[in-house]
Amino acid sequence: MQSTRLQKATIESLQSKDEAETLRLRCSGDWTIDTLHDAPDALNKIANTSRNISIVWDVSDTGRVDSAGMLLFIRTSALLKKNNCSLQVVGTTSEQEKLYALLQKYSPEHSELKPAFFSRLVTPFDRIGRNFIAFLANLRDFLAFTGENFVNLLHAIVQPRSIxxxxxxxxxxxxxxxxxxxxxxxxxxxxxxxxxxxxxxxxxxxxxxxxxxxxxxxxxxxxxxxxxxxxxxxxxxxxxxxxxxxxxxxxxxxxxxxxxxxxxxxxxxxxxxxxxxxxxxxxxxxxxxxxxxxxxxxxxxxxxxxxxxxxxxxxxxxxxxxxxxxxxxxxxxxxxxxxxxxxxxxxxxxxxxxxxxxxxxxxxxxxxxxxxxxxxxxxxxxxxx
Amino acid sequence: MNDTIITVSDLVTRFGDNVIHEGVNLTVRRGEIYGLLGGSGSGKSTLLKQIIMLLRPASGKITLLGHDLMTISRKDAASLRHHWGVLFQGGALYSSLTVAQNVGIKLREYTDLPEDMIEDLIQMKISMVGLPPTAAALYPAELSGGMTKRAALARALAMDPQLLFLDEPTSGLDPIGAEAFDKLLIELRDILSLTVVMVTHDLDTIWTIVDRFAVLGDKKVIAEGTLHEVLQTPHPIVGQFFGGPRGQIRSRDGK
Incomplete structure (x- = not known):
């Protein structure tokens, strides 16, 4: 599809020697849906192991970025913030910033709504109940249908011309x-x-x-x-x-x-x-x-x-x-x-x-x-x- | 980088004895929003179907991103299909899948992204097209007409396509929805360097977002270019399109 071949997305982390508290990240290649491959795992690992440090993220070498790549960036930066790390991004282009703004606007909020343990126990009974009610409703509908049908039959017998x-x-x-x-x-x-x-x-x-x-x-x-x-x-x-x-x-x-x-x-x-x-x-x-x-x-x-x-x-x-x-x-x-x-x-x-x-x-x-x-x-x- | 994305030359289409196109020529350039306009039965949708390899023209040549569609290899065709987005007129959502599954189907099938990222991407696309997050769990049968259209757009955008085909995207949307749709399309085009080809009847869409368009009539392209260029064309069909009461209101108000 793309006229130029896309490069695999890569991420490098460099621990700078003079400041122990600073981590430098440098990414290159194209950050698109097809090229991310193991970048999500790598970033996840980095973000999860970093605590209370400042991070400088150099994105000046990245090629094409699409919403998957940008989403990965958004997720990682959120995770880093949660881990008390300060993040400084360098080398962004205006297009990347626009994409960031667009995606940030529509980024999903995570509200974990897992059913509680108790409610999971009750689920089978709930389902049996629902099915039974559905069966009764179905039976009622069928009776209504036959009833309506019978009325129509009577009508047809009274007025044979309508048949x-x-x-x-x-x-x-x-x-x-x-x-x-x-x-x-x-x-x-x-x-x-x-x-x-x-x-x-x-x-x-x-x-x-x-x-x-x-x-x-x-x-x-x-x-x-x-x-x-x-x-x-x-x-x-x-x-x-x-x-x-x-x-x-x-x-x-x-x-x-x-x-x-x-x-x-x-x-x-x-x-x-x-x-x-x-x-x-x-x-x-x-x-x-x-x-x-x-x-x-x-x-x-x-x-x-x-x-x-x-x-x-x-x-x-x-x-x-x-x-x-x-x-x-x-x-x-x-x-x-x-x-x-x-x-x-x-x-x-x-x-x-x-x-x-x-x-x-x-x-x-x-x-x-x-x-x-x-x-x-x-x-x-x-x-x- | 080549500036032309799609070239259609001398295209002929026949259904039995019924000739639909007789020498259609057009070019679509990178990064533009290109409209296909024409009356009912002028073969706009047929032309779109030929460009997206659903129908094969009787003769002529269609070149898409440098591939000749008449002689394209299976592998190239598959790669094209992975990466473009197509929005069908009726939505064509898979009725056995929820909206979220519909949007995510290509992501799950063709990428190796982790599941939680796919879910976030799906949610993002769904809210991007203006659907509430609760729509994700609904089945297509439970959606209204406008929602179906939005869900279908979210599905078309799922893979961040470079090339987007839209068959009457704003038909069936209320004016507010259609306007939001147009705005979203321009925004995406600017950020993702999207090329959009759309079949449309909507004069407002042509006035506001379409960069260049072709008017189909008499089995040919009777005018192609920007709005200004097309309006200069003396062909009677162009006159009917833009000279009618609906067109005149628009031209009085200006752009």
Whole structure:
């Protein structure tokens, strides 16, 4: 950068013979950010070991001085003053004096504010308390959000014309249709896994035909709703958070509010409704793929022909089981979409928080889906469905 | 010592079919505050980005401190980047770091100064740009627009650069803040022999602190020089700039 090469900053101390109480310092080279190297240490040592003496500091040989170099001078002279040394500086240039005056004006005052021992002991409890309060506040916000959302839903039902049908259709395409490939792949693999795991066990008993019961019931009742919901939470829940978060950062949401467009009506409700419509359909689709995959593996691995499989399927898979699985869909969809949108609105003004809230949104959505599924299991078992 | 710091010659910039510059020529001398002026879309910021090696021109030559930017080696480029200061229009503070960390990032990365000195330097720069000491611990998201600009300036000044690039430094500052900013810039220029290149719309800034400037228009530099020299240029764009009501108030009051 500099057209001339900078010299390393050096400092020399000369003890003059005639006066034992005088220390002569002479510095040379460039005193800049890049050239100071060990000068701070050397000066520190000199300043710390000098007591009650007078010091003559010759700076006439210094080249370029920047604020780091001048700061070093300021710090050292302060330290010397504290140690009762008198300082006389010779050979300064007017530029150096100007820089000194400028930096002296802005020099930071040192006020050491370290937390006391007691308060450091209390810190962990303080943090636990703060986190708990933050959790409660978060819960309150979520309830407020769902409440506001519900009011908007009621409003939409009373006035169906205010519903944004276009946005709903667009969201169904985005969250449902576009997700079909990945749902197909995952549910196919789930079917394969179940069939393989079951086939090995059932073959031992020669009970090959029961593979159908196993696949049909586990896929329709539990696996396809759960797996589809998890895929959707990862795919759509996160994108809801990110989309709304970006709109929050770019102040689009504030702009909508000032124009009288309620973001709940325009952004949140269409997303929730779209997912509530799309997820059950996707679960039904996943059922078909999963059972199909199981049928294929049974054919390959257990020599169970397709007609046999289908015949057995008609006997064991009553429509009730399919409805149980699909019925979970709207609940999962509501959870995923609400959590996704809620966290999207929580994004604050910096870009980093989009990433953070997207992660939180996916983790929360998946957790809630699984918790909700467990609740359904208990519920259906108690009811004997 | 060479007196010219930046030379741009016959610069051509194209984005697809859209020609932004068609033969731009300018020179920046050591120790001056140089302004790039022009209407929206005249390619001021693009030109600045090319000078600081963020964009590559389609053709032409940019020489910075004797290095030809079209053929510069990685090592020279790195050294240039260590030592200049750049202030972006929106601040471009790293949002995951506090103001103090933002200001100190180059000091920590590129120097071997002891930590307590780095902290003092950071505090000094922060108060130098007119931020309260408490701002040091804040994150960029917690700053107001003017504070963001000041923090970004503190970051640009952290390494005591010889060369400072400012993209609309006073836009978004209140008049008092803008004036203090101008004063600080002149003070620093005098003491640290700083060379400043700034993109600006602010007529006040041009009147008070800019030594020489170039007016961009019609894909070229239509006038370059001191205010007096530029005002002599008969080009209509210059007339629009300084002949409008805002410009006239200024010229009536004089410098």
């Amino acid at each position: 944004r049908y276009n946005a709903i259709v667009k969201n169904i395409e985005e969250a449902g249709v576009r997700a079909l490939p990945i749902v197909t792949l995952t549910s196919f693999l789930i079917g394969v896994v179940i069939a393989y795991q079951g086939a090995v066990q059932l073959e031992k008993f020669g009970a090959n035909i029961f593979i159908v019961d196993m696949i049909a019931l586990s896929v329709t009742r539990e696996l396809s709703p759960l797996i589809t919901a998890i895929v959707v939470a990862g795919r759509t829940g996160s994108s809801y958070t990110a989309q709304l978060g970006v709109m929050k950062i770019t102040e689009e949401i504030d702009a909508m509010r000032t124009m009288g467009f309620d973001p709940h009506r325009f952004l949140v409700l269409p997303r929730i409704i779209a997912l509530i419509i799309a997820l059950p359909l996707m679960i039904f689709f996943a059922d078909i793929i999963g059972i199909g995959a199981g049928m294929f593996i049974s054919h390959v691995h257990l020599n169970l022909s397709y007609p046999e499989f289908i015949h057995r399927l008609q006997n064991v898979l009553t429509v009730k089981h399919v409805w149980v699985g699909i019925g979970k869909g709207p609940f999962f969809a509501w959870l995923i979409a609400t959590v996704g949108c809620f966290h999207g609105f929580q994004v604050s003004k910096n870009t980093e928080s989009i990433g953070r809230y997207t992660t939180i949104s996916v983790v929360n959505a998946i957790f809630l889906v699984i918790a909700c599924d467990a609740l359904f299991s208990v519920f259906f078992t108690e009811l004997g469905i």
